Amino acid sequence: MGPSEEDRHLRFEGDADCEPAPLPTLRHSSSHVMAQAVKELFPDVKLAIGPAIEDGFYYDFAKPEPFTAEDLERIEARMREIIRKDLPFVREEMPREAAIRFFGTRGEPFKVEILNGLDAPTVSLYRQGDFVDLCRGPHVPSTGQIKAFKLLSCSGAYWRGSEKNPMLQRIYGTAWLSQADLDRHLWRLEEAKKRDHRKLGRELDLFVFHDVSPGAAFWLPKGMVIFRELERFYREVHDARGYQEISTPILVNKRLWEESGHWEHYQENMFLVEVEEQVFGLKPMNCPESSYVYRHHLRSYRDLPLRFSELGRLHRFERSGTLAGMFRVRQFTQDDAHIYCRPDQLQAEITGVIEIVQLLYGTFGFEPRFFLSTRPAKAMGDAALWEQAETALREALQKRDVPFEVRVGEGAFYGPKIDAVISDVLGRDWQLATVQCDFVMLPERFRLDYVDADGQGKRPVAIHRAIYGSFERFVGILTEHFAGAFPTWLAPVQARVLPVSEKTAAYGRSVFERLRDGGIRVELDDRNEKLGYRIREAQLQKVPYTLVVGARESQEGTVNLRRRNEEDSAALPVAAVVDGLTREVTSRSLTLTVGRS
RNA sequence: GCCGGUGUAGCUCAGUGGCAGAGCAGCUGAUUCGUAAUCAGCAGGUCGUGGGUUCAAGUCCCACCGCCGGCUCCA
Numbered sequence: 190m191g192p193s194e195e196d197r198h199l200r201f202e203g204d205a206d207c208e209p210a211p212l213p214t215l216r217h218s219s220s221h222v223m224a225q226a227v228k229e230l231f232p233d234v235k236l237a238i239g240p241a242i243e244d245g246f247y248y249d250f251a252k253p254e255p256f257t258a259e260d261l262e263r264i265e266a267r268m269r270e271i272i273r274k275d276l277p278f279v280r281e282e283m284p285r286e287a288a289i290r291f292f293g294t295r296g297e298p299f300k301v302e303i304l305n306g307l308d309a310p311t312v313s314l315y316r317q318g319d320f321v322d323l324c325r326g327p328h329v330p331s332t333g334q335i336k337a338f339k340l341l342s343c344s345g346a347y348w349r350g351s352e353k354n355p356m357l358q359r360i361y362g363t364a365w366l367s368q369a370d371l372d373r374h375l376w377r378l379e380e381a382k383k384r385d386h387r388k389l390g391r392e393l394d395l396f397v398f399h400d401v402s403p404g405a406a407f408w409l410p411k412g413m414v415i416f417r418e419l420e421r422f423y424r425e426v427h428d429a430r431g432y433q434e435i436s437t438p439i440l441v442n443k444r445l446w447e448e449s450g451h452w453e454h455y456q457e458n459m460f461l462v463e464v465e466e467q468v469f470g471l472k473p474m475n476c477p478e479s480s481y482v483y484r485h486h487l488r489s490y491r492d493l494p495l496r497f498s499e500l501g502r503l504h505r506f507e508r509s510g511t512l513a514g515m516f517r518v519r520q521f522t523q524d525d526a527h528i529y530c531r532p533d534q535l536q537a538e539i540t541g542v543i544e545i546v547q548l549l550y551g552t553f554g555f556e557p558r559f560f561l562s563t564r565p566a567k568a569m570g571d572a573a574l575w576e577q578a579e580t581a582l583r584e585a586l587q588k589r590d591v592p593f594e595v596r597v598g599e600g601a602f603y604g605p606k607i608d609a610v611i612s613d614v615l616g617r618d619w620q621l622a623t624v625q626c627d628f629v630m631l632p633e634r635f636r637l638d639y640v641d642a643d644g645q646g647k648r649p650v651a652i653h654r655a656i657y658g659s660f661e662r663f664v665g666i667l668t669e670h671f672a673g674a675f676p677t678w679l680a681p682v683q684a685r686v687l688p689v690s691e692k693t694a695a696y697g698r699s700v701f702e703r704l705r706d707g708g709i710r711v712e713l714d715d716r717n718e719k720l721g722y723r724i725r726e727a728q729l730q731k732v733p734y735t736l737v738v739g740a741r742e743s744q745e746g747t748v749n750l751r752r753r754n755e756e757d758s759a760a761l762p763v764a765a766v767v768d769g770l771t772r773e774v775t776s777r778s779l780t781l782t783v784g785r786s
Numbered sequence: 787g788c789c790g791g792u793g794u795a796g797c798u799c800a801g802u803g804g805c806a807g808a809g810c811a812g813c814u815g816a817u818u819c820g821u822a823a824u825c826a827g828c829a830g831g832u833c834g835u836g837g838g839u840u841c842a843a844g845u846c847c848c849a850c851c852g853c854c855g856g857c858u859c860c861a
Binding site for chain 2: 392401
């Protein structure tokens with residue numbers, strides 16, 4: 190975990206408060222202009238900090254009452270005035286002691302607190318018009334440089350990021366080099382809102398949440414189809430690669446969690462139940478129990494590697510304010526697996542996992558980026574083993590010919606790891622897959638061993654890995670990525686048959702039955718509604734293929750096939766539709782191919 | 787957990803102390819229809835929950851719960 194925005198901003202060592210590139214500089218300057226506008230409109234507020242962040246900027250203010258939407262409009266209008274005046278940003282330097290007096294007399298306690306924490310003899314201030322702020326820069330030459338910006342929202346934020354500190358009022362804004370860039374960003378925000386999986390999940394009957402179980406989804410029949418297709422794909426891939434699926438208890442005696450260390454380190458995130466004077470916990474992770482499966486037999490070096498996969502349902506207590514649809518839940522299904530191997534097998538095993546990551550993600554059109562995290566300061570376990578494992582991870586990535594970034598010292602205390610990050614169609618990043626080597630947690634705590642060729646007991650290495658991460662979050666991401674228009678193999682309903690009128694209802698039923706017998710998820714919509722109405726509904730439900738059948742089609746043994754979001758349609762023999770759909774589903778195609786020449 | 791917002795029919799929302807509403811969805815009937823909404827009728831409510839103020843509470847006050855945007859958290 191790197192330093193937070195606050196940490197970076199408050200440190201005041203080095204020479205800049207933001208990356209000296211044009212865009213971060215512009216955003217940083219925008220935050221100063223916003224602070225000036227706020228001070229002019231609300232002279233009593235105290236200034237905290239205001240850095241550039243991804244996509245924009247914020248500034249924190251101490252103010253008894255929160256800012257309202259109307260306040261934001263006034264602030265934005267005042268910012269435009271300041272920009273129109275084209276005030277130059279002027280840098281001044283001052284001895285630290287003088288700066289403390291300066292901000293003291295201006296009634297800015299947070300600035301004084303920051304200055305008191307610095308050891309620099311001299312600090313810099315930036316001034317535009319009557320506004321002065323403690324700041325290392327850089328800034329744009331003058332306020333007139335800021336053209337494309339917008340204030341977005343305000344919310345509470347703790348001073349210095351600690352919940353023990355007073356809560357400040359934070360205003361977020363976004364700023365770009367051109368109006369076109371700003372418009373694109375605002376469009377993306379709008380589009381994200383439209384694609385919100387909580388909304389689509391309800392509209393498409395995939396899943397819902399109820400207040401009887403905060404943070405746990407009710408999977409509806411159509412959502413469960415997607416869940417099952419993901420499982421099917423997962424099992425197909427893993428069965429073919431020597432994984433053995435297991436399933437372990439969800440409710441487990443506290444003794445296990447004491448043994449694994451979760452009782453000491455993770456208890457506050459666990460749901461506990463007391464029965465017959467014994468305490469049980471809902472499992473927050475699968476790993477401890479996986480080691481029980483390992484220990485079920487005495488293992489030989491010839492048995493290794495052992496690859497145990499488990500689609501385990503986990504519960505983690507997340508604080509109420511942190512839940513967010515499928516993205517942050519209390520109950521989820523992890524596509525977990527634990528590989529137990531000898532140190533000399535590490536590289537081959539990691540290579541295999543990366544191959545699976547590429548295969549699974551590639552099927553959804555995601556291109557994963559990989560990050561290798563190496564030994565942290567507080568690491569446990571044998572140094573030579575660390576060295577060997579880091580080399581194995583590196584070689585595995587090279588062997589799969591994937592570029593990767595190294596995050597020095599970011600590994601877990603029990604071993605190095607590889608994380609994979611994907612970007613969705615709106616450019617948002619998601620960290621999903623993780624591959625972690627483990628020399629300590631499972632092998633040491635559970636005293637795992639195998640009998641080596643020399644007859645001696647040896648300790649295996651464990652690899653924890655998940656690809657989707659959790660089915661819940663992954664389906665949430667897919668829903669937004671595809672805007673509900675899932676590829677045919679995932680689509681809850683793959684085709685819908687619409688007889689034009691009752692006169693062709695019988696033929697419509699026969700077409701429906703042929704598709705159903707062909708293993709296609711098909712629905713017959715022979716309701717007493719006009720064709721246009723039923724077409725519209727199929728489109729809104731994002732059904733990939735709509736098959737219209739009328740007198741012509743019933744004579745010729747064809748259907749009139751219309752693809753999702755296309756207006757053209759064409760007649761096709763029923764057999765060709767079944768074949769085409771089967772091929773498309775079997776190949777897990779990302780595009781609609783049936784009826785294309 | 788903290789700050790703020792919010793909660794009225796399955797969904798989207800109106801209703802600022804005086805008879806709980808609309809559109810869509812649902813049901814019934816008519817219409818038998820060729821590629822994004824046919825017409826008519828009917829039914830649908832613990833106004834999140836619990837207290838309080840008031841002659842009277844969806845509306846005002848308090849507490850709790852859920853949700854939304856952030857913060858914090860995510861060994």
